Amino acid sequence: MKNTIAERIADFLKNFPPFDRIDKADVLCISKEVSVYYFEKGKTVYAAGDQLQDKFYIIHKGAVILQKEVLSKSETVDHFDEGDVFGLRPLFAKENYNTSAITEEESILYGIPLSVFKPLIAQNKEIVSFLIESFASNTENPFSKELDNNVFQSDVNFGNKELYELQPVIYxxxxxxxxxETSIKAIAMLMRKHHIGCVVIESNMIPLGIITNKDLRNKVITGEHGIDEKASEIMSSPVLCYPSNVSMSQAQIAMLKHNVGHLCITEDGTPNSKIIGILSQHDITMMRGSNPSVLMKAIKRSNSTKELKRIHKRIMVLLDGLMQQNIPLTQTSKIIFELYDASIKRIIERCIEKMGKEPPVKFAWMSLGSQGRKEQLLHTDQDNAIIFENVPSNELEKTRLYFLQLAKKVTKRLNIIGFDFCAADMMAKNPKWCLTLDEWKEQFSNWTTNTGDDEILLSSIFFDFDISFGDATLTNELADHVLKLTKDNDLFLAKLGASALRSASPLGFFRQFLVEPDGEHKDFFDLKKRALMPIVDAGRLLALRNQIKNINNTAERFEKMAELFPDDKEFYLSCSYTTKALLKFRTKQGLLHNDSGRFIELAALSKEEKLKLKRCFKTIARVQDYIKLKFNLNNFL
Known part of the structure; x- marks a missing residue:
């Protein structure tokens, strides 16, 4: 006799993580042991100090808040609604509950028994990782060192060609x-319509055979078979099948051994399970061509902007592969930055050649903003400037004209390969941003002494500069000047801090994401303005306050502060991890939607994705509170 209640519970659980990653049979097994609880509004599910229960909870209907006592007052730590899991402490800790779970409205909860749940997920790293993140997001420090040992770390080394060859393929x-039963003619029409080289012949998504361009050439065009015959007459069978984690080298060897150009990717790697993808020889070639070392050599050898544009398309393939393989963001950022930086260098070298004469004085090309911070993974807009050696006043404009002409050529080519022109014209081709060393020093002095809203905005862009080409002594001297200007400059730092707090917490009332109220992106979440900018601004402010030189990357700034101030190490590392997580999220969204990844459609996000964002937002709130306290900003807000 069927257990209809258990089936209903299982149907609900399968819609939410982590149960959406567990086999249906196992979810049903868990559901049979689930306890159903009804709570009126304001009732306590468990209290701080209570002994741990033998279960955790998922909300079927209603809402729950977590509260803790702070200075004899109850403070709400978190909110949960339908589909959220909470009460995970029994899975990861032995101490009693340190928060109280209270129903915020009439609620029905499912209690998931640990005795049944733990054995089923013990070997599933993906589910364990999700539960760790869920538990971490409910703690005061959601990025503690212990919880994140495996989240951002890896021993993958892309300098090693053999290791790169062992990476899973991108299919x-x-x-x-x-x-x-489909006709050969229909197969050919399908291939022509979608510009593809093969069609898999299947029954209930189980692969039976494959028809490729080669089959059409050898078996149909020769007259051996007619176009009205069935696909089964010319398909190659059986299909060569592999699992999704097949490595690049393994796939290449299989294709060579069996003299085929395609592999079918199935759920378990056999022809007896469902099709989940297809891998072609072209895919392997593209991946090999997207090896970082191959791309770097291609950039250095490139002799045209069109060639660089083609290379940058391959960089996007590489980036997509690194993200899909979940390579740590630290490594991904370094790889992509070096490739972008090499592209800028090559473009400048070629443009100097086109100028017909060498630069009249020493100069440096400065990358600003996200590229200056080594955080530009996607092709966004370009922010750059030129600093050149001081010259006599009678030679100044002639010298500047050379560099403006050079900058015009460079920015044009950067635009062609994928980097949009800056809408605010923060580019080296603008005379305002093509200055001598002394002019730049004067500019920074003005920003730090006569500080209004415009100066704060410009400071937030130009203070993150990094040399991409030229004489580093110029940028080093400018960096020393900036530190000298900001040392003990409490008024300027306070204004910079007040600006960093203008982006309110990304979460509004009852854990709702604050979305754009109107305009082109109405009802979308602005990930850059509401999440990335606050953490980036905080990193810059604290780096200036602590006189940290030549470290512009936000995550590395926080890691340096963790080194300098060991008493606050966990806090600073949480800020570093948050930066990486947000950049990774934006990059994935940008690759998915083929845009900058800035504006997010919340309805398209899963519960798990929202959980990860919420985890980051907690750290943003903490760092904003820290800045408010550290810089005594109540008078500025």
């Missing part, structure tokens, strides 16, 4: 299929 997930 095509959108597979075109047909039944064995």
């Amino acid at each position: 095509t997930k959108k597979v075109k299929t047909a039944s064995p």
Whole structure:
């Protein structure tokens, strides 16, 4: 006799993480042991100090808040609604509960027994990782060192060609299929319509055979078979199948050994399970061509902007692969930064050649903003400037004209390869941002002494500069000047701090994401303005306050402060981890939607993705509170 209640519970659980990653049979097994609880509004599920229960909870209906006592007052730590899991402490800790769970409205909760749940997920690293993140997001420090040992760390080394060859392949997930009864003509029309080289012949998504361009050439065009015959007459069978984690070298060897150009990717790697993707020889070639060392050599050898543009398309393939393989963001950022930086260098070298004469004086090309911070993963807009050696006044404009002409050529080519022109014209081709060393020093002096809103905005862009080409002594001297200007400059730092707090907490009432109220992106979440900018601004402010030189990357700034101030190490590391997590999220969204990843459609996010963002937002709130206290900003707000 069927247990209909258990089936209903299982149907609900399968819609939410982590149960959406557990086999249906196992979810049903868990559901049979689930306890159902009804609570009126304001009732306590468990209290701080209580002994741990033998279960955790998922909300079927209603809402729950977590509270803790702070200076004899109850403070709400978190909110949960339908589909959220809470009460995970029994899974990861032995101490009693340190927060109280209280129903915020009439609620129905499912109690998930640990005795049944733990054995089923013990070997599933993905589920364990999700639960760790869920538990961490409910703690005071959601990025503690112990919880994040495996989240951002890896021993992958892309300088090693052999290791790169062992990375999982990137296969095509959108597979075109047909039944064995489909006509050969229909197969050919399908291939022509979608510009593809093969169609998998299947029954109930189980692969039976494959038809490729080669089959059409050898078996149909020769007259051996007619176009009205069935696909089953010319398909190659059986299909060579592999699992999704097949390595690049393994796939290449299999294709050579069996003299085939395609591999079918199935759920378990056999022809007896469902199709999940297709891998072609072209995909392997693209991946090999997107090896970082190959791309770097290609950039250095490039002799045209069109060639660099093609290379940058391959960099995007590489970036997509690194993100899909979950390579740590630290390594991904360094790889992509070096490739972008090499591209800038090569463009400047070629443009100097086109100028017909060498630069009249020493100069440096400065990358600003996200590229200056080594955080530009996607192709966004370009921010750059030129600093050149001081010259006599009678030679100044002639010298500046040379560099403006050079900058015009460089920015034009950067635009061609994928970096949009800056809408605010923060580029070296603008005379305002093509200055001598002394002019730049004067500019920074003005920003730090006569500080209004415009000066704060400009400071937030130009204070993150990094040399991409030229004489580093110029940028080093300017960096020393900036530190001298900001040392003990409490008024300027306070204004910079007040600006860093203008982006309110990304979460509004009852854990709702604050979205854009109107305009082109109405009802979308602005990830840059509401999440990335606050943490980036905080990193810059604290780096200036602590006179940290030549470290512009936000995560590395916080890591340096963790080193300098060991008593606050956990706090600073949490800020570093948050920066990486937000950059990774934006990059994935940008690759998914082929845009900058800035504006996020919340309805398209899963519960797990929202959880990860919420985890980051907690750290943002903490760092904003820290800045408010550290810089005594109540008078500025």
